[in-house]
Amino acid sequence: MASSKHDQQGFSAIETVLVIVIVAVIGFVGWYVYHTKQSSDKALDAATTTSNNSGPQFSKNAKPSTATTTSSGTDNQSLQSDLNGINSANAQSSQDLNTSTSSLNDQSTFTSVPQ
Secondary structure, three states, X not given: OOOOHHHOOOOOHHHHHHHHXXXXXXXXXXXXXXXXXXXXXXXXXHHHHHHHHOOOXXXXXXXXXHHHHOOOHHHHHXXXXXXXXXXXXXXXXXXXXXXXXXXXXXXXXXXXXXX
């Protein structure tokens, strides 16, 4: 019997190029997803850090000083300005929370399915 074309073995050039292209596309999609996830994690960490730093900071080992227990005008003004700063930070946090909640509850982004 004479040898026919069905006895040939190996990959053709077109098959090799197709395999390389498919592997490259899969690799690029994987890299893109990984890069997007890392970027969103960094943004979320920055937002969390900012919101955590907006509130009052307390020290576990803080001892009351004698200056705050006296009724001098300077100490009361200092405490009042600190209290105003804390209240404004609290108001900003509440406003940010309300904005986030309203954006989550926004129904305009959902599509309704006809029944």
